[in-house]
Amino acid sequence: MFLLLSRSIIILILCLAILYFPYLGYYGIDLGPSFILILITIIGLKSGKRSATLLGFFIGLIQDFMIQYLSLGFFSLLGTCFGYSIGNIRIIRDIRMKYILIFIVFFIYSYLYFMITYSESYFFYFKFALIKTGLTIFVFFLLRNFFINFFKTIEK
């Protein structure tokens, strides 16, 4: 019961953050934490590959419909791959290794996100992807500290 309540609160917080978290920009580039990735990660670790893949696909689809024109479909493909990867990470037993892999997947997602959105150098993508990933991981661990019992169950 307590875990169910925790899960509902976390999902509610993340949904509100996705919709209303203020814009953290650096010269017009959104560097705010990606709450979408955190949501998919939590669902993926809790419910498995299929849920994470479907959630990634549908969130990506909404993103595509709302912000894409010529690259329609890229975000849904990216979301699908991200969800599936997180679902695969769930199987790993070693918690440290699990979080290292989550960090890498977050970074790859952010890197590809910047690559789709902007036409800059590889260093530019690397730099901003690293900052965005760092912030996202920070928020993820902040949530983990607040709801430690719930996170311990999904880390098993």
Added chain:
Amino acid sequence: MKKKKNIINKDFFVFIVCCILSIVLFFSKDISGIKKIKIHTSNFFSIIFSPKKTAIKLSNLDSVNDSLMNELKDAKEENIKLNQKINNIDLYNNYNKKLDKLISSHEFIPAKILNHSFSKSANILNLNVGLRDGVSKSYRAVVDFEGNLVGKTSFVSNDFTEVHRINDKLFHVLVNTKNNVFGQFSYVSRNRGIIESVTKYYEKFLNKGDIFYTSSSSTIYPENIKVAKIVSIESKPTKVHLDITVEILTKLDILENVFIIK
């Protein structure tokens, strides 16, 4: 063991189906049905995002106010100068010809932006006008209040119009300066873009601050719409063309109303 294998296969099957759907979506982006769904999804989310939009608007008010004060100052100075000129020139001499030069012959359809504030890097925006308001189905240029290029219409339904914004890396437009230096504008990041295909020969005709306008060779954009101004010009020995960095003139973040050129 067999059951476990089935579960793995189902997960993989879902993954493959989602990937295929994404690829299908990419190839069906020009289908009218998909475009209609896009517009409706965007409008639905514009309602959900309205509190965030209001907050952003309020945070922008300060900077808008400052820029308006500066504009007012400039306008006052300009007004004094113009008044002095008016006193000196013969107003009735070739009056019609002067007006023709000042006022563009294009007709405009004013439109309000239905913004969703989901992402600042969105490549599209929706307008509250459509076929019923006289918007043409074919691609048309969209400009802001100061006549700077915002983008082009990409899909028009009865009540709404989708606009492909200038800040998409796949958005390209042919441009030229007043000195007839031609090139192609492409978006890079933030409010910056580059002008491609300008050879080193034209370096002497270009200066920092020069404005690039749409050229007459386009069927979508009428000529002389302001696109971007030069921020830097670099001539690298290893390249045939100049590296011209430009700043987009329209302020996409604070746009609320635009005009579609008929």
